[in-house]
Amino acid sequence: MPPPPASRSRKAQLIDRTATALFRARGFAATSMRELATELGLEAGSLYSHIKSKEEILHRVCFGLAEEFFAGFGAATADAAAPLAAQLRQAIEAHVRVLTRDSAASAVFLHEWRHLSEPARTEFLALRDRYEAGFRELIRRGIAAGELHAPDAAFAALTLLASLNWLPAWYRPEGKLTPNEIAHRLAEQLMRGLAAGAA
Amino acid sequence: MPPPPASRSRKAQLIDRTATALFRARGFAATSMRELATELGLEAGSLYSHIKSKEEILHRVCFGLAEEFFAGFGAATADAAAPLAAQLRQAIEAHVRVLTRDSAASAVFLHEWRHLSEPARTEFLALRDRYEAGFRELIRRGIAAGELHAPDAAFAALTLLASLNWLPAWYRPEGKLTPNEIAHRLAEQLMRGLAAGAA
DNA sequence: TCTCATTGCTAACACTCGTTAGCAGGCCTA
DNA sequence: TAGGCCTGCTAACGAGTGTTAGCAATGAGA
Numbered sequence: 084m085p086p087p088p089a090s091r092s093r094k095a096q097l098i099d100r101t102a103t104a105l106f107r108a109r110g111f112a113a114t115s116m117r118e119l120a121t122e123l124g125l126e127a128g129s130l131y132s133h134i135k136s137k138e139e140i141l142h143r144v145c146f147g148l149a150e151e152f153f154a155g156f157g158a159a160t161a162d163a164a165a166p167l168a169a170q171l172r173q174a175i176e177a178h179v180r181v182l183t184r185d186s187a188a189s190a191v192f193l194h195e196w197r198h199l200s201e202p203a204r205t206e207f208l209a210l211r212d213r214y215e216a217g218f219r220e221l222i223r224r225g226i227a228a229g230e231l232h233a234p235d236a237a238f239a240a241l242t243l244l245a246s247l248n249w250l251p252a253w254y255r256p257e258g259k260l261t262p263n264e265i266a267h268r269l270a271e272q273l274m275r276g277l278a279a280g281a282a
Numbered sequence: 283m284p285p286p287p288a289s290r291s292r293k294a295q296l297i298d299r300t301a302t303a304l305f306r307a308r309g310f311a312a313t314s315m316r317e318l319a320t321e322l323g324l325e326a327g328s329l330y331s332h333i334k335s336k337e338e339i340l341h342r343v344c345f346g347l348a349e350e351f352f353a354g355f356g357a358a359t360a361d362a363a364a365p366l367a368a369q370l371r372q373a374i375e376a377h378v379r380v381l382t383r384d385s386a387a388s389a390v391f392l393h394e395w396r397h398l399s400e401p402a403r404t405e406f407l408a409l410r411d412r413y414e415a416g417f418r419e420l421i422r423r424g425i426a427a428g429e430l431h432a433p434d435a436a437f438a439a440l441t442l443l444a445s446l447n448w449l450p451a452w453y454r455p456e457g458k459l460t461p462n463e464i465a466h467r468l469a470e471q472l473m474r475g476l477a478a479g480a481a
Numbered sequence: 482t483c484t485c486a487t488t489g490c491t492a493a494c495a496c497t498c499g500t501t502a503g504c505a506g507g508c509c510t511a
Numbered sequence: 512t513a514g515g516c517c518t519g520c521t522a523a524c525g526a527g528t529g530t531t532a533g534c535a536a537t538g539a540g541a
Contacts, residue, residue, distance in 0.1 A: 092487095094488085109396070110309060110310075110311055110396065110397070111309075112309055112311035112312035113311035113397065115527075115528070115529085116528080116529060116530080117527085117528085117529095125488095125489070125490095126489070126490060126491080127529085127530085128489080128490070128491075128492090128530080128531075128532095129488070129489045129490070130530095131529095131530070131531075132487075132488055132489070133488085136529080136530080137529065137530090194393060197308070197309065198309070198312065233471065234467065234470070234471070235467070238467060238471065239471065241448065241452060242445040242448070242468065242471060242472070243445075244448075245444055245445045245446075245447070245448030245449075245451075246441040246442075246444045246445050247444075248444070248448065249440065249441070249443075249444030249447065249448075250444075252444075253440060268433065268434070268437060269441065271433070272432065272433070272437070272438065272441060272475065273441070273475070275475050276471065276472070276474050276475030293518085314497075314498065314499085315498080315499060315500080316497085316498085316499095324518095324519070324520095325519070325520060325521080326499085326500085327500080327501075327502095327519080327520075327521075327522090328518070328519045328520070329500095330499095330500070330501075331517075331518055331519070332518085335499080335500080336499065336500090
């Protein structure tokens, strides 16, 4: 007896993963269901035994990844007594780990959410805003506590996340840096820019 | 008698600008010629009195902006005798000025080039690589000269451009910061992260 | 052995896509 | 006044879109 099946069947998960790779490579709108089916060795109509619609896949990818980002941030800031700079560093590394664990899904999360139709699109943007606000608050409090330095917390949060979110554009799993090394280096360099007491 | 017309007619330029805004908002693949025509108060077929194809517009936007970026970088590094940190700062500000002068075209340049068909796509990527290499070299030489500090020049160039290129995602022309103020702040913050002699 | 759900197929529907052909009216120039 | 370009229209082309209906084969559980 196999282990109790995940909430979604193996096949459905495979469809999601393959679709994600295509969405990343060609974009959501430019990816056809027939292309996706061919990639899976199926006919287009057969996909609909497993999924409800094309957009449903995009929805699952975008909101699934949002959940992962929030989980990482939550873990990084769980110890509210820790120094804010340390919490921020952990949050950065957690963010990078999600990005590297599934860079295709991350790229879709970052660029293809525009093709969600309402109300999912608005919902998604609210989630994203909330996540960014988490970083902004961390930096703001870090500055107030004298642990960090930046002329504008919102500005700093924006450029920080920007640096991180470019990662799926160049990250290659087979590259010579491991995800952990990348996370560490990125955190190191970005924390340097925010360190208190620089010239 | 009006001044000698630009190489492209006023109308053709208007089509390009309107198309760019749509490409940015909906993506190239999801923007239809009929939508574009409606936006201009025309019928779809009428567009073809002014343009050759949908992709031709994308081509013009992508390569036109590439030219602007190179021009800015060239001007910023024209004085080879200037300190490398100063050259880098100027290059950053030039980059930001191009991004803010036409943020719609910039967004298209950054995200929609994938829909160029070969050989334009490969050509475009070569240009982009060459531009990134310019920044990389500037940073590399700055480190060698002791003016800058970073564990890895390529890494630093990547995150630097990433921070800048996120700008079209949040920049609003009617915001309270002027393009020059944004350029200055961004340069300030990013140069801080690369300053020599930090802890 | 008889269900019954699963999985996939074929064929088709109702559009939408980018693009072209052919034509009409307006305007400048000769 | 005649000719010709410029601009825009309508209508249509062939191809491709996401999705659905209906059916066949399979394999597991009663």
